[in-house]
Amino acid sequence: MASTMLLVLAALALATVPAQAWSTGRATFYGTDGWSIHSGSCGYGQLAEDVGTGWDVAALADVVSDFQGSCGKCKEVKCKPTGFNDGYGAYLDRANVCFDTEASVVVMITDTCPCHYPGNYYSNKRWCCGDMYHMDLSMWAYEKLADPKWGVIAVEWRDVACNYRPSKPAQRPWGGKSDMPDFYKPRPGWNRYMDKRLPMFGGNRRLKL
Template sequence: MAKSLILCTALAACLTIAAADWSQGTATFYGGPDGSDTMGGACGYENLYNAGYGINNAALSETLFKDGASCGQCYLIICDGSRPGGQYCKHGTAITITATNLCPANYALPNGGWCGPGRPHFDMSQPAWENIGVYQAGIIPIVYQQVKCWRNGGVRFSIAGFNYFLLVNIQNLAGSGSVGAAWIKGDNTGWIQMSRNWGTNWHALSGLVGQGLSFAVTSTGGQYIQFLNVVPGWWQFGQTYNTYQNFDY
């Protein structure tokens, strides 16, 4: 018989969840009580409120981060009271976070610490973590699963770079939440495939200054959307452009 996880609410109602739907991991927190120090990070989102993600965020261990391919993905996390450390769980609670940063291995500690190779670990913003764990614990056992992201508004494109190097941070994806492939098109060009530079920054080595810009994105869920005429020809580096389209998966 398959094992199951039982989640009990404060009203003593219990929800039995098939264990096959969940993976085991651990969670710590960082960023202070207001989560302000979680802004920025290895996905390149800078201000997480402006990028559409807010305070319910986490830095993922290298195993989960996948060199930035997981940036923007959403995870449902529950403290696992059945494992050692579970006495620090806030039972009957759960939190959905967005992956916005990398928790690097610390090789001053055995096996690289909690974020070392092979360890699924979430270093969550303190406000998000305290939804499910007691502050004094510092670390708790969890179960987690990737879930669909829900976002307000459309996908956003933040432009940096210079001359023949265009660096675009793609933000606020719903659905799978993360970018699988991206293209850019100027008024005077065809579609140019972009490459992941770091995090969710994608670059094109093309002279597109002075041209209006369109984008095309395939999510990691496999959905392809063209975002046409998003950026006017008078755009400047350092600006962010919103759209009215977003992903379902």
């Protein structure tokens, strides 16, 4: 009961977050195994497509300034046509990879992109260790902004309420359907009521983002 009340209070607070000025960052994607987006560090359980922001979620680098308390908060993200460096100093040109620079997606923070992660040391150090503001978007969200073949893109982002509706929502499929036919299939025995975000949205179905 106490945890449910906290989620409800958090949802009420999030609903009043005003849209802020845009900031620049960088985004990779995860979830190609079809399960990792459902086992995030925030503990929301297997996510339902029709709850809150659905599968439009993100893992935030644990060294960025607003990481603390970021679980359950939402960001509006759009692709930015520019180049940038990775954490090892290599320059990546992404000036011509955005599907639509005016379209955006709203993602909820449900997981962490840890800087210190021995099991994937090279990649995590490359992206999540603070050389640039970084988030790991779910494949579902990323492929609305750019073709996954690019692996990483520059983004503009800002904090918004989780019920915020972009003026031009990014849509699937910009770059075609995922090449993973079982990507979005839930595990056996799953149902939408296993999504612990439900109380945050009063049991409502997916927000029309």
